[in-house]
Amino acid sequence: MYPGIDIIEIERVAQAFKRQPRLIERLFTIREQEALIGKGIQSYAARFAGKEAVLKTLGTGLQGLSWHDIEILSNVKGEPQVFLSLKAMDQVSARGGSEVRVSLSHNRTQAMAFAILS
Template structure:
């Protein structure tokens, strides 16, 4: 029998992220990203799009989880990283926040105005 699947989607306006980042800089980034995530984003050709994509991906994951950012799930309970080919993946930092044996797939896209992310969570 296959596990139960849940999906989450989020879209983020790039201009919104650019304004907050311009105003608060690293303080803003450290609130929702790990050091490794920050490093990845700051070394991308389109920094704002990368930041917005990570932000949308984290929102999509907690929507798929069904908890939002509440209780024990917080921004740094998991990371959105990239494999060697550039494909995004989710690394659980605090696995107690997620169902045992769950698998999370993520997809991120952006254009000149917005970043969108979809998360697919499969419970064992």
């Protein structure tokens, strides 16, 4: 098992989106963008922290991957689910794993995520 954790200041995410309006498209898939419509900046920050935490479980950072290779969507119960591209799944397999799970949380000022590759 390989853990990954990330914490980020929500205001930092908000400022980055203001400075770079296309950043949302670079970081999030179409399905993620659609799921986040009407949600607050906290939800975007938590999803970004989730992607960072998943990358940490892989041990490679973004090397050979893009942000769209990691997709985090909620299931019908509202639980975040990680969907990985074939390239990302190859890295999971290379570490002897078969899946990555993630937990997301936030308060007014910070968002955090914990991921585990198993």
